[in-house]
Amino acid sequence: MSKRGWQEIPIAGIPFLESTEYHTGDWKVFRPVIDEQKCVKCGNCWMFCPDSAIEWDGESVPKPNYKYCKGCGICAEECPAKAIEMVR
Amino acid sequence: MAKEFVPNIRQLPKFMKEDPGILPGHRACAGCGCAIILRQLMMARRKPLVIANATGCMEVVTTIFPYTAWKTPWIHVAFENAAAVAAGIDAGRNKLQRSGRFSDDPDVSVDYDVVALAGDGGTYDIGLQALSGALERWHNFLYILYDNEAYMNTGIQRSGGTPFGAWTTTTPVGSKIKGKPLTKKPIVDIVVAHRIPYAATVSPAYWVDALKKFRKGLETEGPAFIHAFGVCPRGWRTDTKDTIKLSRLAVETCFFPLYEVVNSEWYLTGPSLTIAKNPERKKPVEEYLKLQGRFRHMLLPENKWMLEKFQELVDENWEIILKRAKNV
Ligand SMILES: Cc1ncc(C[n+]2csc(CCOP(=O)(O)OP(=O)(O)O)c2C)c(N)n1
Ligand code: SF4
Ligand code: SF4
Ligand code: SF4
Ligand SMILES: [Mg+2]
Numbered sequence A: 001m002s003k004r005g006w007q008e009i010p011i012a013g014i015p016f017l018e019s020t021e022y023h024t025g026d027w028k029v030f031r032p033v034i035d036e037q038k039c040v041k042c043g044n045c046w047m048f049c050p051d052s053a054i055e056w057d058g059e060s061v062p063k064p065n066y067k068y069c070k071g072c073g074i075c076a077e078e079c080p081a082k083a084i085e086m087v088r
Numbered sequence B: 001m002a003k004e005f006v007p008n009i010r011q012l013p014k015f016m017k018e019d020p021g022i023l024p025g026h027r028a029c030a031g032c033g034c035a036i037i038l039r040q041l042m043m044a045r046r047k048p049l050v051i052a053n054a055t056g057c058m059e060v061v062t063t064i065f066p067y068t069a070w071k072t073p074w075i076h077v078a079f080e081n082a083a084a085v086a087a088g089i090d091a092g093r094n095k096l097q098r099s100g101r102f103s104d105d106p107d108v109s110v111d112y113d114v115v116a117l118a119g120d121g122g123t124y125d126i127g128l129q130a131l132s133g134a135l136e137r138w139h140n141f142l143y144i145l146y147d148n149e150a151y152m153n154t155g156i157q158r159s160g161g162t163p164f165g166a167w168t169t170t171t172p173v174g175s176k177i178k179g180k181p182l183t184k185k186p187i188v189d190i191v192v193a194h195r196i197p198y199a200a201t202v203s204p205a206y207w208v209d210a211l212k213k214f215r216k217g218l219e220t221e222g223p224a225f226i227h228a229f230g231v232c233p234r235g236w237r238t239d240t241k242d243t244i245k246l247s248r249l250a251v252e253t254c255f256f257p258l259y260e261v262v263n264s265e266w267y268l269t270g271p272s273l274t275i276a277k278n279p280e281r282k283k284p285v286e287e288y289l290k291l292q293g294r295f296r297h298m299l300l301p302e303n304k305w306m307l308e309k310f311q312e313l314v315d316e317n318w319e320i321i322l323k324r325a326k327n328v
Helices: A044-048 A074-078 B012-018 B033-043 B057-062 B082-099 B121-125 B128-136 B187-192 B207-219 B240-252 B270-277 B293-299 B301-324
Strands: A031-034 A084-087 B049-053 B074-076 B113-118 B142-147 B198-202 B224-229 B259-262 B265-268
Touching: A044 A074, A074 A084, A074 B240, B012 B033, B033 B057, B033 B142, B033 B207, B033 B224, B033 B240, B049 B057, B049 B082, B082 B113, B082 B128, B082 B142, B121 B128, B121 B142, B128 B142, B128 B187, B142 B207, B187 B198, B187 B224, B198 B207, B207 B224, B224 B240, B240 B270, B265 B270, B265 B301, B293 B301
Parallel strands: B049 B074, B049 B113, B113 B142, B142 B224, B198 B224
Antiparallel strands: A031 A084, B198 B259, B259 B265
């Protein structure tokens, strides 16, 4: 009988694609729109988005990424400048 | 001693863009507070992480075959053994570091932080003995409990972390018994009883406090534990936009006080310390409860006693913590 080692164990479920290939943006009903005039660049929307769907460089006005944004509305709710509107 | 980590909102985006740790495209429900906790953990890294993740929402939503949202070594373990697997990873890391097996291989690094990640079911209930064992064996790892207060992944069943009165599918609201008749297990007390060097509570609404604590947990030599407050719009029957508001109200009402326990000494932090010094700032629990469908029955006039009991439980717990805290 051959000795069985770890090399013989079949590889089971290893997810091999990055989730970025899956676009959760289809889920949304409302999408956040940022008013550049009102935005004070505080970063709240970037910090609290559960889906890393706010793109921000730390300086400019952030930009929602609709490919992933699920439309939860947290960013709009937490914006101190009321610069984000959720639109259908 | 490492230099104190001061999170800077202007620099964090660059750090996260270069090395996100967790990617978008995961399938947590819209507005999931637990997904925010994962991002904040990533923002606090000092080294690469190796994560052992118990079965539960955060495991399922991040790795729906064939996709993964993790940009860091990660393993899905059983429901009950996140701490045991993290302990094994720690032991393996020690052995590799000591033997110097990869010391001249530029492609292999054995310098990383070990994290166990589990929900309330996987911590208060089925994972408790694995956790206790790993703490007793003094493994060098950070255990993160993301507490959404029920078994959410399998359909909102109550756990030892479900609070008094909450509706779940296994604590329904009937004519005699309305929601969970029992109370929330004091999990941090149980963990702290192991006399570990670091334990803390975090709420994602207070992100500076949270990031500092995550970093301290990672830097701790020996076992560290973080109890993170994870709003679950799906199971709590809350509006997705209210996740951070609820994470804030839980602290402002003292339902979920923020503190750290360093070598068995308790210290209130952030807004909880402010409330301790200015008790008039403590909000009534009703403000927290009324936004949540799972507590709806408690606001009916005939169930007033439930609301009062909830407030009493919160007050009792707060008094206990105030007595323990060294900085009030
Ligand atoms: C031994 C065992 N029993 C039951 C299950 C089914 N199960 C998977 S996840 C889960 C609940 C997880 O609850 P929790 O730890 O609170 O995580 P959440 O889903 O709420 O994030 C259960 C019961 C399992 N995987 N293994
Ligand atoms: S609506 Fe929600 S998912 Fe979309 S960008 Fe705002 S916080 Fe992120
Ligand atoms: S939360 Fe509002 S003000 Fe702050 S960066 Fe985002 S859009 Fe601008
Ligand atoms: S059920 Fe709750 S914890 Fe699970 S992914 Fe949905 S919102 Fe998050
Ligand atoms: Mg849970």
